[in-house]
Amino acid sequence: MSTEQAVITQSSNMSKVWLIPLLALVLGASVVIHNWSTQGPQIELGFTTANGLEQGKTKVKYRNVDMGIVESVRLNDDFNGVVATVRLNRQASPLLREDTKFWVVTATVGIDRISGLDTLLSGAYIEMSPGTGEAGWRKFTALDKPPLTAADAHGLRIQLTSRSGTSVGTGDAVLFKGFKIGQVESTEFDPVSRLIRHSIFIDAPYDDLVSTSTRFWDVSGISMSASAEGLKIDTGSLDTVFLGGIALGNPPGIAAGEPVTHDAEFRLYDSYDDILENPYKFGTYYVVSFSQSVKGLLPGAPVEYRGIHIGKVERILLRETMESALAVGLKGQASSLPVLIYLEPARLEMPDRESSIQKLRDALELGVRNGMRASLESASLLTGAKFINLDYFEAAQSASMGSFMDYQEIPTVETGFDQLQQQVASILDTLSDLPLLETVETANAAIASLDSTLESLNGLINSSSTQQLPAEIEGTLRELRATLEGVAPGSPVYQTIDSSLLRLNRALQNLEVFTHTLAEQPNAVLLPSAPAADPIPEAGK
Amino acid sequence: MKRSIALVLALTLGACATPPLEPNYYLLRSDATITSGALEPSREFALGQISIAPYIDQPGLLLETAPGEVRAARYHLWAEPVRDGIETLLRQEISRRTGENLLPGNRDPGRTTINVRIDQMHGTLDGQALLVAYWWLSSSGVMTSAHRFAESLPLDTPGYAALASAEKALLARFAASIGDAMATGAEPAAATDNP
Structure with a gap:
C-alpha cells in the first residue's frame, strides 16, 4: 500500500488584510507629498481688529483665486491689534513683496458705492494686492480700507494743495471734460503749512493729459451765479454733485506744457472762474x-x-x-x-x-x-x-x-493825484503858518506912512525948484558928455596924454640909465666917458 | 689954484665936445599894401586881450648876450610901446590872412575872442630872432581851444635893423598861424580890404 506523502508547502504568512494599511500609507504619503509640493509660505498679517477673520475658514484671495487660508488669529504683543497667521500656497510666494497690500473684504453699502455683497454668503475674505517692491517679505500690516488704486496700477500720482477747505474727499472722482479718469486717493490737512493736501491718481493712458500747464479745480456740488444774463448753474458729473470731485484741464489760450513726473505738486483752485482769474502757475x-x-x-x-x-x-x-x-x-x-x-x-x-x-x-x-x-x-x-x-x-x-x-x-x-494832493496840502500848511494878521497890520501901518511920504513927495515934486531940476540935470549931463568926448580915445587930449606918457616913459628910462651910470661912475657928470655902444647881433647862420 | 680951475673947465668943455650917439627907432607894421575903402567889422571874431612878458615891455630892442642874460639896447628903440606895435601888427596880419576885419574898439561880447600872450621876443648875439607865444579862442568867457607858437629866424645882416625886421617877420608868421587855425576851425567871412 502506497502511502501518499503530504506535500508540505510553506504558505505566505502575510495576510491580505495588511494591504489596507499599506494602501493607506501610500495614500497618506501621497497626500503629504502633495501638501508639501503645493504648500506655500506662512505669513503674518497685522489687523486693527479680527472682524471678519476666522481661524481655518477665512481665505486669502487674489483676483478671486484662493491663495491661502488663515491658520490662526491672536492678539499682538502690545494688545492693540491682532495678528493673523496665514498659510499661502506656493503660487503666492512671488507675490509677497515689500509693498504688497492686504485688507479684509466685507459687504459695504455707502452713498458712494455698494460692494462685497457676495461675502454675505461666503463670509469675509482677505484680498491681496501684490506690490512691485523687494520680494521675500513675510510680515505685513493690513489696510483698514481697500486701497483705491492697485499697487501695480499704471498711471500718474499727483499732489494737490488747497488753501481753503473743499468738499473733496478720498475716493472722489477726477474728471476731464466730465469723464472720470482717476480718483482721489487721500485727503489730509498739513498743520505746518496749513494747507489741505490731496493725493490723486490719474489712470493710464489719461496721465498724458497732465502737463505743467494743467490746472485742477474743485467741481464738488453745484455752483450757481445770477447775473444780467440769467441764472448760471455749473456742475460736474452726477456723482460729483453729491460726493465731490476734481476737474482738470488747460486754461484757455495756454498750450500744453511739459510732462510731469510722479508726485508733482499742483494747486487746487476753488473753481474754474478762479483759474480764469489766475491762469498762470509761476510767479x-x-x-x-x-x-x-x-x-x-x-x-x-x-x-x-x-x-x-x-x-x-x-x-x-x-x-x-x-x-x-x-x-x-x-x-x-x-x-x-x-x-x-x-x-x-x-x-x-x-x-x-x-x-x-x-x-x-x-x-x-x-x-x-x-x-x-x-x-x-x-x-x-x-x-x-x-x-x-x-x-x-x-x-x-x-x-x-x-x-x-x-x-x-x-x-x-x-505821482499823480496823490502827489498833487500832498503838494496842495503842503502849500496850505505853509500858508497857514504865515503870520498873515501881523503882516496885514504892518502893511496897513506902512501904507499909512507911505501916504504921508507920498504927500510930502508930491509937494516936493510940485515945487518950482524941483520942476527946474530935470532941465538942469540934462544940461549937466550934456556938458559932462562933451567933456568926456574931449578926453575919449582918438581925441586930441587923449593923443596928447598918450604921447606925453610915452615921452615920460622914455625920460624915466633915460633917468634910470643915468642913475645907473652915476652909481657906477659918480664923476660921470664931470668926467663923462664915451657912451658904451649897444652890442651888435651877428648875422644869422 | 688957477691951474686946477682951468683943468676942470677944459675937461668939462672936452666932455661937451664928445658927439652923442643918436638912437634908432623901429616900427612894427605889416608890409602888406594898404588901400583905402570901407571896412566891414568881423561878426564872428574879435581881437581880445594881448599880454606880453614884462621884460619885453620896454623901449629898447632886447638881445640875449648870454644864456639867461638879456640886455636892452639903449640906442635901438621901438618907435612906440612894443605892446601897441605887436597888437597893431597882429590885427593887420590876421585880418589880411582870414578876411575877418578885426577892428580896434569892436568889443561885441557875442563874438569869439582871440587872446594872445607873447612870452619871449628877443634876439641873440649869434644872429637869431626868437618868438614864443600862446594864443587861445574864448567864447562867453570859456576857453574853447589853445595853441602855442615857437619859432626862430636868422638875421639877414648884423645889427638891430635886421633884428627888428626878423622879429616883425616872426610876428607875421605867428599871425598867419592864427589865421590858418581860424580858417580851418571856423567859416571865414567874405574877403575884404586889409585894415
Whole structure:
C-alpha cells in the first residue's frame, strides 16, 4: 500500500488584510507629498481688529483665486491689534513683496458705492494686492480700507494743495471734460503749512493729459451765479454733485506744457472762474513801499506795467511793518507801508515756467537801474480804488533793488493825484503858518506912512525948484558928455596924454640909465666917458 | 689954484665936445599894401586881450648876450610901446590872412575872442630872432581851444635893423598861424580890404 506523502508547502504568512494599511500609507504619503509640493509660505498679517477673520475658514484671495487660508488669529504683543497667521500656497510666494497690500473684504453699502455683497454668503475674505517692491517679505500690516488704486496700477500720482477747505474727499472722482479718469486717493490737512493736501491718481493712458500747464479745480456740488444774463448753474458729473470731485484741464489760450513726473505738486483752485482769474502757475513776490496813503489799495488790485496787467496785490505787510518798527525802536515815527505784490512772467508773454521767474527778476533789476519805479495810481476817482503801476521815470536816478524781509523791494515814486494832493496840502500848511494878521497890520501901518511920504513927495515934486531940476540935470549931463568926448580915445587930449606918457616913459628910462651910470661912475657928470655902444647881433647862420 | 680951475673947465668943455650917439627907432607894421575903402567889422571874431612878458615891455630892442642874460639896447628903440606895435601888427596880419576885419574898439561880447600872450621876443648875439607865444579862442568867457607858437629866424645882416625886421617877420608868421587855425576851425567871412 502506497502511502501518499503530504506535500508540505510553506504558505505566505502575510495576510491580505495588511494591504489596507499599506494602501493607506501610500495614500497618506501621497497626500503629504502633495501638501508639501503645493504648500506655500506662512505669513503674518497685522489687523486693527479680527472682524471678519476666522481661524481655518477665512481665505486669502487674489483676483478671486484662493491663495491661502488663515491658520490662526491672536492678539499682538502690545494688545492693540491682532495678528493673523496665514498659510499661502506656493503660487503666492512671488507675490509677497515689500509693498504688497492686504485688507479684509466685507459687504459695504455707502452713498458712494455698494460692494462685497457676495461675502454675505461666503463670509469675509482677505484680498491681496501684490506690490512691485523687494520680494521675500513675510510680515505685513493690513489696510483698514481697500486701497483705491492697485499697487501695480499704471498711471500718474499727483499732489494737490488747497488753501481753503473743499468738499473733496478720498475716493472722489477726477474728471476731464466730465469723464472720470482717476480718483482721489487721500485727503489730509498739513498743520505746518496749513494747507489741505490731496493725493490723486490719474489712470493710464489719461496721465498724458497732465502737463505743467494743467490746472485742477474743485467741481464738488453745484455752483450757481445770477447775473444780467440769467441764472448760471455749473456742475460736474452726477456723482460729483453729491460726493465731490476734481476737474482738470488747460486754461484757455495756454498750450500744453511739459510732462510731469510722479508726485508733482499742483494747486487746487476753488473753481474754474478762479483759474480764469489766475491762469498762470509761476510767479514771484516783490515788495513796494509807499510813504503816502494806501487807502483804496485792496488785495487783488492789479499791478500794471504801462497799462499791461502783470500781477496783483497780495496784501499790505502791516503786521511785519509793526514788528520791524518795534524791533528797531521806531516808536511813533512815520514809516512807509510795504505792499506785497505777486508778478507773473507769463503775463509778459514769457513761457509759464519756473525759469521765466529769473528772467523777470533780471529784467526788473535792469529796469530799476534805468529808472523804473513803482507808483500808486488811482483806478477810479469815484470809488477811490487804486492800483500799482510800474513805469520808467526820467527824473529817477539809477538805483538798485532793496529788500524787505525775504522779498526784493522795488523803489517807488509818488505821482499823480496823490502827489498833487500832498503838494496842495503842503502849500496850505505853509500858508497857514504865515503870520498873515501881523503882516496885514504892518502893511496897513506902512501904507499909512507911505501916504504921508507920498504927500510930502508930491509937494516936493510940485515945487518950482524941483520942476527946474530935470532941465538942469540934462544940461549937466550934456556938458559932462562933451567933456568926456574931449578926453575919449582918438581925441586930441587923449593923443596928447598918450604921447606925453610915452615921452615920460622914455625920460624915466633915460633917468634910470643915468642913475645907473652915476652909481657906477659918480664923476660921470664931470668926467663923462664915451657912451658904451649897444652890442651888435651877428648875422644869422 | 688957477691951474686946477682951468683943468676942470677944459675937461668939462672936452666932455661937451664928445658927439652923442643918436638912437634908432623901429616900427612894427605889416608890409602888406594898404588901400583905402570901407571896412566891414568881423561878426564872428574879435581881437581880445594881448599880454606880453614884462621884460619885453620896454623901449629898447632886447638881445640875449648870454644864456639867461638879456640886455636892452639903449640906442635901438621901438618907435612906440612894443605892446601897441605887436597888437597893431597882429590885427593887420590876421585880418589880411582870414578876411575877418578885426577892428580896434569892436568889443561885441557875442563874438569869439582871440587872446594872445607873447612870452619871449628877443634876439641873440649869434644872429637869431626868437618868438614864443600862446594864443587861445574864448567864447562867453570859456576857453574853447589853445595853441602855442615857437619859432626862430636868422638875421639877414648884423645889427638891430635886421633884428627888428626878423622879429616883425616872426610876428607875421605867428599871425598867419592864427589865421590858418581860424580858417580851418571856423567859416571865414567874405574877403575884404586889409585894415
